Amino acid sequence: MAIIDDGLSANKGKTTCNRNILLSVISLATKEISGVSELVDTPSIVLKRMFKNKDSKGVKVKISPNGKITVDVYIKVFSGVNVPDICFRVQENIKNNIASMVDLKTGKINVHIVGVNFVQEKEEGAI
Numbered sequence: 602m603a604i605i606d607d608g609l610s611a612n613k614g615k616t617t618c619n620r621n622i623l624l625s626v627i628s629l630a631t632k633e634i635s636g637v638s639e640l641v642d643t644p645s646i647v648l649k650r651m652f653k654n655k656d657s658k659g660v661k662v663k664i665s666p667n668g669k670i671t672v673d674v675y676i677k678v679f680s681g682v683n684v685p686d687i688c689f690r691v692q693e694n695i696k697n698n699i700a701s702m703v704d705l706k707t708g709k710i711n712v713h714i715v716g717v718n719f720v721q722e723k724e725e726g727a728i
Contacts, residue, residue: 622703623662623670623703623705624660626702626703627657627672627674627698627699628657628660630691631695634687634691636679636683636686636687637676637678637691638676639677640676641659641676643713659674659675660672660673661673669705669706670706670707670708671708671709671711672695672707672709673711674711674713676712677718678714678716679719680718680719680720688712691710691712692710692712695710
């Protein structure tokens with residue numbers, strides 16, 4: 602983060618971030634990882650979104666009073682991938698993207714594997 606010293610250090614101001622922007626950053630960071638098939642809703646996320654419209658598909662976010670973010674991501678992965686490796690890369694990518702784009706500190710980043718998608722190859726000559 603670049604800090605510009607223009608002599609006005611007494612008037613720093615305040616930066617705010619919309620919750621939807623944070624959810625978008627987390628969702629995109631998760632989908633960037635090869636091996637992740639899709640984000641998946643859990644029943645609790647569906648109910649929250651219906652009544653409160655607080656969370657994005659497959660993403661739950663809690664912000665503690667001290668400003669740290671706890672993230673829960675629910676994903677499906679492709680068949681044949683190394684699950685611990687995928688989880689680690691998702692955690693690191695979310696952490697790095699939040700730090701660079703939103704400049705917030707992350708607490709826990711929990712990755713929940715909800716299912717596996719099996720890719721069916723097209724037969725030769727099939728349209």
